[in-house]
Amino acid sequence: MADKLPDPVKKCVAILKVADSDTSKFAGLFMVTKLVKGSDCSSASKKAIFEAIGFNFLKKLLLSSDVPIDCPPLVYKSVALSILSCFCSDPEIATHPDMLANIPVFVDVIEKAEESDDDDLLMVISESYECLKHIACYSEGQKAFLKSGVTSKLLGFYIEQSFQCDEALNIFVVLVSHLGPVAWGNDPKIFNSILNKISLDFKSDQSEKKFELCTILYTLLYNCPRDFIDSSTDEEIWPSSTYKGITDILTSKIGKAQRDPALKLVSTIVELLGVEWCLADEERPKQFFLLLVQLCSVEVRMQLEDRSLKQVIGNAELITSCFTVMELAIAFVASGGKIDLEEKEKQTMYTGLKGAFNATTTLLTKISKEHPDGGSGPERIFTCALVRVLAAWLAQETTANRNAVIALLPFILKVANETFRASRARRLASKTGSAELDGEDSNPWGHVDVLRLLLPALCHLAVDDKARNILFQEEEEEVLFECISYHWSIVNYKRPIVPKSERKKVRAPDMGPDAKTLAEMADSRVAMISACNIFMNLTVLEPKRVESSPLFDRLMKFVMDALPEVKSTPENLVLQGHLAVFGLLLMKQLASKARKNDFSICRYVQSVIRFLWDAYVIDEGRETNVSTGSLVVSMTYKERWIELSELWFLGMQTMSGLLSQLPWVSEFAVETGWVEGTAIMLRKVRVGALPHNVRAAYEDFLCQLLAANKEVAEVLKSNDILTTCRTHRLMELGKRLFGE
The missing domain is CATH 1.25.10.10 (Leucine-rich Repeat Variant)
Structure with missing residues (x-):
């Protein structure tokens, strides 16, 4: 390389190398300054001079x-x-x-x-x-x-x-x-200080710099540690300052160059702070929220309509930002968020979203035909984003464009299933420290589990005959079984096994799962609940398939084993209810395969009884043996009764129906004390304090118990069931016990 250097450079390098003191080397630097700034100083020349100095x-x-x-x-x-x-x-x-x-x-x-x-x-x-x-x-x-x-x-x-x-x-x-x-490091104070300073400038500046600051804020927030955003964030000024700055931009006459960065920024903030951030204007809280949803819906239509995947991929970042806003807005309104929309406002919002999702469905249909594998690299990631946002829409709205969605369902399932398996592999690799994680970019679909997000939509689609047939044609029940098993492995947290070499050492007390693991457990709990709902719909609507499918045999075994293992905590109660009722439906459908001496079934039935028994209690005014109390939902159940109510009634109905097929189940009701406990509870309820639907559920249950087990009559009579029948007009039960 030295032979190719210009002569002046060679001379300079030689002088610097032979310099025997700092003073002589310093003198040589003045020659360096002139050479380096010259046009003939190549990269090789600069490197040679640098190393010589x-x-x-x-x-x-x-x-x-x-x-x-x-x-x-x-x-x-x-x-x-x-x-x-x-x-x-x-x-x-x-x-x-x-x-x-x-x-x-x-x-x-x-x-x-x-x-x-x-x-x-x-x-x-x-x-x-x-x-x-x-x-x-x-x-x-x-x-x-x-x-x-x-x-x-x-x-x-x-x-x-x-x-x-x-x-x-x-x-x-x-x-x-x-x-x-x-x-960012580990100090949220620095993060908040920076955001506060920039957002104040963003709020007050009305020059072109405002749009530069918008882009900077987007980059900083998009790449911020999520754990920096907590309840203390509300005490900072940057959320309100960014709100003012963004509303100034989006409510002004601006062009695409100014609007696009603002939409990206608002998408990131809504994802971090929630939709509530959009309602900061106390006088007109709905205005900006509705404007934002409309802007994003229109932007999606403009970007997707009459275009191919290759044409839209250049604006993928903007489009996915709009998707985020739409997805979160749909979930917020559907969950009864703190916004009171008038009927006209709801219709306007629905119309805008419907147009955007029609465009999304049309593009996905093109992709399914032109790129059945979802494309490659960025195209696959964008395809995944399209399916994800459509899943959010379908979770709430399954009637709009139904035929197109059902026709597209095989492709949607293919994308969702591949992302699930890739995401699962990625998570397991990260947990085990496997080298597979190094190659994660080889499958870009591993970064988000779309199947997890599609589950609520599949609950609705499973009720539709055409969609349900497609689910079975694509063997989706197999993937859903993989899905529920995977999420159970997360919910059913076990302490890491301590290596033998470490067992004799003094260890810190086990603090249980960390915050990240708890969040994963909560998400997987919801995923299992959704999967149970899908399977319950399939079980009820496709009884012949269920009876002939080996998968549902395995599924029943899984539920029987899982329910007794679910820890009895308030956050697990809804999951317990779903597993209990789903298992009962399976037992009823597969009654010929249920065995009384199967230990897992025995444990399962006991867990089901516990779930159904604990729902109602007596709210007594004073300690007494006469019927002075009201029948009320227990405190544990009350907080989640909206989710548990239908499950309890379906569980009681299914249990009652199951007794005629599997009479031996009644033995558990007697041995556990459930029959006696129910009789005592009903006896204590005062006249008129037993809701009609609850009365019907208990009466039907007790009647079926009587038909299945002769011991039940004696248990009921010993607890003054005659008085109970007269008090609550349990006519059918009275006839079965005492005749006309």
Whole structure:
């Protein structure tokens, strides 16, 4: 390489290498400055000169404050930085190990210069930032920034509004856009301080800078650690300041260049803070929310209608941002969020969303024909986003464009199933530290489990005859069994096994699952509930398939084993109810395969009895043996009764029907004390305090018990059931016990 260097460069390198003192080497630097800035100085020339000087010498100049008499105090720093800023424009120099290892030196130079009142130091600060900017442009440089731990100092410069602090912010924006949340470190105070400062400028600035700040805020928030956003965030000023800034933009006459960054920013904030953030205007809380949904719906139609996958992929980031807003808005309204929409407002919102989802369905139909595998790379990720947002819509609205959706269902299932399996593999690899995780980008569908999001929609689709046939044709029940089994492995948390070598050591007490694991358990609990709902619909509507399918045999075994293992905690109660009722439906359908001496079935039936028994209690005014109380839902159940009510009535109905097929189940009702407990409870209920539907459920249950087991009559009579029948007009039960 040395032979190819220009003669002036060779001469300069030779002088620097033979320099026997710092003074002579320093003299050679003046020749370097002229050469480096010349047009004929190639990358190879710069590298040769840089190595001839040696970074240690330049570092010495940067840090030295001992200068010769009559020399400016900054002469050493100025010369060194002048050379380095020129060197850093070359990728090979900017990523040189010596340069990367000394990132803290540049930051220290800025920090010390800021502490001085000497205005001559401003040039030193500018050139230091110039070096850092060049280094931050490259992957090696970004990693070196992170390793050196100086990002918090860069943010500090901006918070303190130091000279050229915008440069510090711009460098950090580059770093966080490439490194993601890890660039923020572990201090949420710095995060909030930065956001507060930028958002105030964003709120008040009415120049073109407002749109630059919008893009910066989007990058910072999109890449922020999610655990930085908590209840204390409401006490910060940045949520309200960004709200004001964004509403200023989106309610003004603007073009695409200004609107797109604002939609991306608002999407990120809504995802972080929830839809409630949109309702910040106390006087007109609905206005911005409705405007935002309308803007996103229109944008989606404009981007997707009459276009192919390749045509829309260029704006994927904007489109998926709109999808996020739409998805969260649908869930918010459906869950009865804090917004009171008038009928006209609901219709306007529905019409806008319907148009957007028609466009989504049409594009997905094209993709299913032109790219049956979902495309490759970014195309697969975008296809996944299309299916995800459509799943959110179908969870609430299954009548609109139904034929097109049903025709598209095989493709939707294919995408959802592949993302589920890829996501499962990715999670398991991350838990075990497997090398498979290194190749995660080979399957971009592994980043989100679309099947998990599609489950609520499948609950509705399973009721439709055509859609249900497609589910069986695609053997979706097999995948759903994999799905419920996988989520059960998360819900049924077990402490990690301690290696033998560690068992004798003193260990800290087990604190149970961490916050991340608890969140995963909560999500998987909901997924299992949705899967149970789908299977219950299939079991009731396709009895012949259920009877002949080996899968449903395995499914019954799974439910029988799982229910007794569910921990009796309030958060598990709804899941217990679903497993209990689903198992009863399976037992009724597969009664010929249920065996009295099967231990798992015995444990399961006992768990079902516990669930049904604990739902109602007596609310007594005083301790008494006469009927003075009211029958009320127990406190444990009351908080979740909206979700549990139908389950309890269906469970009682199914249990009653099951007794005629499997009379031996009645033995458990007697042995556990449920029959006696029910008789005592009903006896204590005062006249008129037994709801009609509850009375019917208990009467039918007791009548079926009488038919299945002769011992039941004696138990009931010994608890004064005659008085109970007269009090609550249980006519049918009275006839069966005492005749006409």
